[in-house]
Amino acid sequence: MTALDNLLLISAVTLVIAVLAGNSRVGGWLVTIMYALQGAALMMMSGLGYSTLTMVQSSFSIEVLSQQLLWRFDALSWFFALITIGAGLFCSWFASGEWGEKYRDNGGSLRLFHGALALNVFSMLVLLASGDLLTLFIGWELVSWASFLIMALAGGKAFGYAMRYISYAFAGAMALLGGLLLIYAEVGSFDFQSLKEAVPTMSSATLWLLVVLLTAGFGVKMAILPFHLWQAKAYAETPGPGAAFLGAISSRMGLFAFIVVIVQLIGISRLVEMKIPFTFLDAQDLLAWIAVFTIIIPTYIALRQHDARRLLAWHGVGQTGYMLLGIVIANDLGSAGGLMHVFNYATYQAMLFMVVIAVIHRTGTSNLNKLGGLFTRMPLSYLAMLVGIIGLAGLPPMNGFVSKWLIYRSLIVDGSPLLFLGAVIGTLGTILSVYKLIHNIFLGQLRVEHVAVREAPLSMVIPMMLLAAVVFVTGYFPGLVLDWTSAVQASIGIPVLAHHLGGIDMKGGLDMIWIVSVLLVGFGFGTLVFFLGGRSKRVHQLDNYAGGHFLTAETRYHYSDNFYPGLMHLIGPWYRNSFEWLERGLISAVDTLSTAMQGLYRNAHPSYLLLAVVVFALSWVIV
Amino acid sequence: MHFFELLVELLLMPILAFVIGLAMVLMMRRIGARIQRRVGPPVLQPIYDIIKLYSKETQISHGLMHEIGIIMAVGGYIAAETLLPVPGLDGLADKGGAVTLAYMLMIPALGMALGVGQCANPNGSIGISRALTAMLAYDIPFILVIFGVSYVYGTTNLAEMITIQQQQGVASWGIVQMPLLALTALLILPAIMGKHPFEIYVAPAEIATGPMVEMSGKFMGGLFVMQCFQLYTAGVIFTTLFLGGGLYWITFLPKIFLVVAIPMSVAYLFPRYRTEDVLRLMWKWPMLLGLIGLAVVMK
Numbered sequence: 001m002t003a004l005d006n007l008l009l010i011s012a013v014t015l016v017i018a019v020l021a022g023n024s025r026v027g028g029w030l031v032t033i034m035y036a037l038q039g040a041a042l043m044m045m046s047g048l049g050y051s052t053l054t055m056v057q058s059s060f061s062i063e064v065l066s067q068q069l070l071w072r073f074d075a076l077s078w079f080f081a082l083i084t085i086g087a088g089l090f091c092s093w094f095a096s097g098e099w100g101e102k103y104r105d106n107g108g109s110l111r112l113f114h115g116a117l118a119l120n121v122f123s124m125l126v127l128l129a130s131g132d133l134l135t136l137f138i139g140w141e142l143v144s145w146a147s148f149l150i151m152a153l154a155g156g157k158a159f160g161y162a163m164r165y166i167s168y169a170f171a172g173a174m175a176l177l178g179g180l181l182l183i184y185a186e187v188g189s190f191d192f193q194s195l196k197e198a199v200p201t202m203s204s205a206t207l208w209l210l211v212v213l214l215t216a217g218f219g220v221k222m223a224i225l226p227f228h229l230w231q232a233k234a235y236a237e238t239p240g241p242g243a244a245f246l247g248a249i250s251s252r253m254g255l256f257a258f259i260v261v262i263v264q265l266i267g268i269s270r271l272v273e274m275k276i277p278f279t280f281l282d283a284q285d286l287l288a289w290i291a292v293f294t295i296i297i298p299t300y301i302a303l304r305q306h307d308a309r310r311l312l313a314w315h316g317v318g319q320t321g322y323m324l325l326g327i328v329i330a331n332d333l334g335s336a337g338g339l340m341h342v343f344n345y346a347t348y349q350a351m352l353f354m355v356v357i358a359v360i361h362r363t364g365t366s367n368l369n370k371l372g373g374l375f376t377r378m379p380l381s382y383l384a385m386l387v388g389i390i391g392l393a394g395l396p397p398m399n400g401f402v403s404k405w406l407i408y409r410s411l412i413v414d415g416s417p418l419l420f421l422g423a424v425i426g427t428l429g430t431i432l433s434v435y436k437l438i439h440n441i442f443l444g445q446l447r448v449e450h451v452a453v454r455e456a457p458l459s460m461v462i463p464m465m466l467l468a469a470v471v472f473v474t475g476y477f478p479g480l481v482l483d484w485t486s487a488v489q490a491s492i493g494i495p496v497l498a499h500h501l502g503g504i505d506m507k508g509g510l511d512m513i514w515i516v517s518v519l520l521v522g523f524g525f526g527t528l529v530f531f532l533g534g535r536s537k538r539v540h541q542l543d544n545y546a547g548g549h550f551l552t553a554e555t556r557y558h559y560s561d562n563f564y565p566g567l568m569h570l571i572g573p574w575y576r577n578s579f580e581w582l583e584r585g586l587i588s589a590v591d592t593l594s595t596a597m598q599g600l601y602r603n604a605h606p607s608y609l610l611l612a613v614v615v616f617a618l619s620w621v622i623v
Numbered sequence: 624m625h626f627f628e629l630l631v632e633l634l635l636m637p638i639l640a641f642v643i644g645l646a647m648v649l650m651m652r653r654i655g656a657r658i659q660r661r662v663g664p665p666v667l668q669p670i671y672d673i674i675k676l677y678s679k680e681t682q683i684s685h686g687l688m689h690e691i692g693i694i695m696a697v698g699g700y701i702a703a704e705t706l707l708p709v710p711g712l713d714g715l716a717d718k719g720g721a722v723t724l725a726y727m728l729m730i731p732a733l734g735m736a737l738g739v740g741q742c743a744n745p746n747g748s749i750g751i752s753r754a755l756t757a758m759l760a761y762d763i764p765f766i767l768v769i770f771g772v773s774y775v776y777g778t779t780n781l782a783e784m785i786t787i788q789q790q791q792g793v794a795s796w797g798i799v800q801m802p803l804l805a806l807t808a809l810l811i812l813p814a815i816m817g818k819h820p821f822e823i824y825v826a827p828a829e830i831a832t833g834p835m836v837e838m839s840g841k842f843m844g845g846l847f848v849m850q851c852f853q854l855y856t857a858g859v860i861f862t863t864l865f866l867g868g869g870l871y872w873i874t875f876l877p878k879i880f881l882v883v884a885i886p887m888s889v890a891y892l893f894p895r896y897r898t899e900d901v902l903r904l905m906w907k908w909p910m911l912l913g914l915i916g917l918a919v920v921m922k
Contacts, residue, residue: 373743375688382688386737395729408722412779417770417917424766428759431729435736435755443688443740444748508720508779515719518633519702519730525637526698529848530690533841536682541743544685547831559748566898567756 004058004073004129007041007081011122014038018118022111023104028096031114035089035121042085048078051487058129067190069138070131075491076264077128079339079484080249080256083346084128087248088121090463091241094354097459099240099361108153108239116150117245127253133180133190136257140176143253144169144221150242151234158237165234168227172220179213182206196265204274211271211283214261221254223317224294224324229583232298232313240360243309244353247316248346255323255342264492268330287328292422295321299429303436303564304575308356308366311437312349315392318426319345325423326407329414332495333504337406339485344399344474348391351467355385358456358464359441368436369561373446373541377453382442384464389434391471394427397516399475402503405510436563445541445558476516477501632712633705637852639712640704640859643879644851645669647858650880651818651887658891669851673844682840685742689837692738693845699730700852707859708782710869720779721769721864725762728856731849732758735834742837750833753824753898754817760905761814761821764807767913771804772797772864775920785868797865803916805865810909813886814901816857817850820893821901858883 001009014034021027047053058071073081095103095113104110123146127139144166151162184190186206187198199207216227223231235246262271274283281289295318302314319341326338358381359374360366375382391400404427411420455461474481479501489496497504502513542551551557562568600609648669656663684690706724708716719727736755739747773779775797776787788796798805814821824833838846858879862868866882869875896904 375741376686379687390733393729393733395726395733396723401726405722405726409779412722412770412773415774415921417767417774417921420770421763421767425763428762431733432755432759435733435740435751438737439740439748439751443737443743445743503718507777507783508773509717510720510723511715511718514715515702515706515723515727518705518715519699519727521633522637522700522702522705523694523698525701526694526696526845529697530694530841530845533677533844534679534682536684536690536840536842538684538686541685543683544742544744544837545746545831546744547746557745558743559745559752563752564756566753567759567902569899570902 002056002059003041003044004056004071005060006044007038007073008058008060008071008122008125008129010034010038010041011118011125015115015118015122018114019111022114023109027110028092028100028114031118032089032092032096034118035085035092038085038121039089042078042081045073045078048073048075049082049484049487051075051490054491057131064134067132067134069135071126071129071135072131073129075484075487076256076259079488080252080342081125081128082484083252083343084121084124084249087245087346087350088117090350090354090467091245091248092117093463094244094357094460095241098457099357099460102361103240112153113150113239113242116146116153117242120146120150120245120250122146124249124253128256130260132192133183133195133261136260137173137176137180140221140253140257141173143250144173147246147250150246151238153242154237154239158234158239161230161234161237165230168220168230172217172227174217175213175220176217179210179217182210182213192260192265199266199270207266207270208274208283211262211266211274215258215287218254218258218261219290222251222258222320222324223254223298224290224320225297226579226582228294228298228317229579231317232301232310235313235316236307236309240357241354243313244350244357247313247353248350251316251320252323252342252346255320255327258324259327259492263327263330263335263494267493268328284328284330288325288416288419291321291325291328292419292426293321294318294324295426296422296429299426299433300571301575303429303433304568306368306561308359308368308371308437308441309353311368311433312352312356315430315433316345316349318430319349319392321426322404322407322423325419326403326410329407329410329416330494331410331413332489332497333406333413334410335489335494336482336485336497336499337403337410339488340406340478340481341400341403343481343484344391344403344471347467347470347474348388348398348400351384351464351471352388352392354460354464354467355381355388356441358460361460362453362456363450368440371441371447371450372444372558372560373442374450374453375442376446377450378442378455380461380465381456382438384461384468385438385442387468387471389438391475393431393434395431397475397512397519398471399478399481400471402475402478402510402512406497406504409508409510432564432567436560440560440563444560445556447556447558476512478503478512629714632714636707636709636712636714637701637704639709640700640707640855641848641851643876644853644855647854647880647883648847648851650884651854654884654887655891658888669847673847676844676847677841679840682842683837684842685837688741689738689842692734692736692741693842695734696731696738696849697845697852699727699734700849700856703727703730703856704852706781707856708785708863708868709859710872710875713782716782717780721773721781722779724781724860725766725769729758731852735846735849738842739834739837744837746830746832746836747834749830750824750836754834756898757814757817757821757824757901760902761811761909764811764905764909764913765815767910767917768804768808768864771801771913771917771920774917775800781863781868785863788867789870793867796867801865801916801920803912803919807909807913807916808861808865809886810912811905812857812861812882813890814905816854816883816886818887819890820895823895823898823901854883855879 123142299318391398503510
């Protein structure tokens with residue numbers, strides 16, 4: 001039994017416990033403890049995260065088509081597994097208390113919920129452990145179906161969105177399968193090493209086909225443009241903490257596979273050699289531009305959402321772009337930033353979803369136009385959301401700033417002003433959008449019906465607070481995460497970023513220990529300056545100046561709908577739903593085609609078919 | 624010993640910034656007065672104002688976040704000043720460069736936005752929505768400038784940029800090497816400082832001074848202090864990027880005052896732009912100039 005066997009076994013046992021005991025009162029807590037055990041098993045392999053171990057094999061393997069199927073963990077798998085299990089642990093913890101009881105009272109099956117969550121974690125671990133292209137494909141399919149299961153749990157509208165996801169996932173899997181078959185035809189093996197050795201001798205056309213097929217296959221899961229439509233709605237409708245889990249890590253599996261196959265095996269340097277005819281671009285530039293558009297477009301779609309979960313889910317699509325961008329740039333700074341962003345993003349996205357779910361738990365809605373002023377009622381949730389949005393917007397002192405800084409810095413080193421501009425446009429849009437999120441939920445006027453709202457229960461607040469602590473601490477000491485990303489860089493063969501606990505040393509480097517300390521001291525002095533002034537008097541929220549109007553609880557006078565009219569006046573007409581239109585066009589094309597085929601097979605006179613077959617057969621025989 | 628010197632520097636930098644910022648506020652008001660054929664305030668007026676605001680009897684607080692917002696606005700600037708190297712004081716310039724500074728400067732804006740949000744005054748929220756939109760407008764060309772300058776000097780470290788410009792003389796100053804980027808920065812400077820003609824988010828007649836509507840006493844005082852820092856920061860950043868910074872205060876001070884004075888003198892002549900027109904303007908001319916400037920420096 002190797003350490004990896006232990007981990008996968010514990011994960012499978014978690015699944016069994018979730019299915020058997022999920023509905024019982026202590027079921028959720030049992031499963032949560034099992035996730036903690038999975039974390040402990042992962043820690044037994046922590047050498048992978050610090051470059052003291054290179055690989056942990058699983059003793060389980062099978063032989064198919066004279067191919068040895070292997071499962072193993074390296075630094076990359078370990079890093080992603082850490083996030084996966086962490087997300088599973090916190091989400092299951094969140095679901096085990098009052099949320100679970102309410103879910104069951106409303107007719108939901110906790111057995112199914114915990115089972116689906118555990119299945120997701122298990123299948124992701126299997127995917128992360130894949131040791132060759134065939135096991136990668138098996139893991140890929142497992143993950144796809146597991147996410148479908150958890151997305152479809154809520155039924156109704158959610159089922160429709162889940163079906164949309166699975167159609168996309170099918171198309172992606174077909175592209176991936178095509179890519180794998182192409183590899184098998186060219187290389188004659190599904191082995192990682194043989195592919196890597198065969199890449200230098202492959203023709204440019206084959207390689208292009210391969211890169212397009214694989215990027216499309218993995219891109220569907222990542223929801224990069226133009227495959228971004230399915231994700232936000234499907235994630236947003238997933239029940240409660242399931243949304244937090246999917247938002248935090250699920251679509252990162254696409255990024256994992258992308259790193260394994262495109263970055264590690266084909267290599268970014270090979271992509272640079274693949275020029276696009278009649279342009280200045282090569283395959284790397286193309287991917288970087290896809291990443292930048294994946295940042296910008298979904299972020300500005302998020303800006304227009306009225307539902308807190310949709311808004312967050314759309315940001316999730318946008319943030320994927322940063323990770324992909326950093327990894328495609330592939331210098332030491334960029335890839336460290338991209339990988340670190342996977343971790344950072346998972347921490348604050350899970351937390352933000354949890355806050356929104358806590359708000360739904362207490363108020364029954366996540367409609368941004370029907371909330372407001374909850375800060376006085378749910379201060380701890382507010383604190384968690386504040387930490388989360390500072391992280392999501394990528395401002396100091398939270399961890400999101402460090403990873404985005406690394407990506408920006410890599411673009412300056414790389415000399416790509418337009419990519420840089422695109423990344424910053426995304427960040428600015430995020431700031432606008434997250435301010436709207438926190439303002440419309442927690443600031444502004446408190447509605448009459450929410451006066452009696454209480455803080456979320458401890459089972460929800462504690463995971464949120466722990467995640468907030470992680471977001472802050474890894475922002476204060478980014479070296480903690482950069483250790484792991486360095487191990488990953490070393491294992492996938494990218495230049496390793498030299499770093500220390502506080503950041504990196506270079507011309508124009510970053511030391512977060514100093515930056516955050518000085519910021520905290522600055523706030524301290526700000527407090528001193530503030531209390532130099534006289535005493536202030538707290539007043540009721542309606543006791544304020546409205547230019548001659550009288551504010552009362554009966555007449556809502558709250559500013560939330562269409563929060564940025566000035567901006568929308570200018571950029572509003574740019575939202576044309578082109579991709580929705582494209583998707584509909586594609587659907588009707590397939591529809592027409594299948595109707596035509598159906599007509600041919602079922603309705604047209606069979607004798608014509610017979611004639612056609614005979615003519616064809618004759619001509620084949622004669623010619 | 625070196626550590627304590629650094630601590631003294633870190634303490635000194637915000638204090639200097641505040642004092643110079645006060646003088647800049649005075650200058651700005653005097654320029655405005657002269658253009659409108661008034662005499663303008665006496666020399667110590669900014670100090671009187673701050674004392675008056677902090678010692679007001681009626682001070683209305685709308686809750687904890689209202690107070691924390693003001694603390695973040697002032698504290699964020701105090702921290703940001705330590706990243707801005709000035710003659711004799713490098714502070715934390717090597718611990719976080721231009722990009723870090725650009726993002727640090729959003730902390731006070733966020734603090735103020737959160738504080739205003741807590742006030743539950745619709746006018747305040749409208750003001751913040753306009754202010755954030757204006758930030759989106761000017762930050763895009765601003766980031767082009769930051770990129771271009773960092774690319775030309777080969778570093779994001781502001782102290783190193785000053786050293787390079789000081790050692791190689793006026794010919795190596797940013798304004799000579801990249802005049803188009805300097806012009807871009809000059810065009811967006813009034814917006815960064817939140818002044819005419821880009822201050823529609825204040826709009827006294829329409830939305831009752833927007834973000835400031837619920838600010839009384841020390842809350843307003845905090846925003847006044849923030850304004851001092853804001854003017855100073857804008858002046859120093861431009862001087863550092865394009866005018867060679869300064870080895871001595873005697874050469875440095877005229878530069879930063881000049882940088883603040885130019886846009887102020889021009890800006891008072893224009894009426895306010897509407898929010899969407901701010902966007903249109905910022906995304907057209909400064910962007911165009913900035914992109915051409917970038918193309919020139921990157922060849």
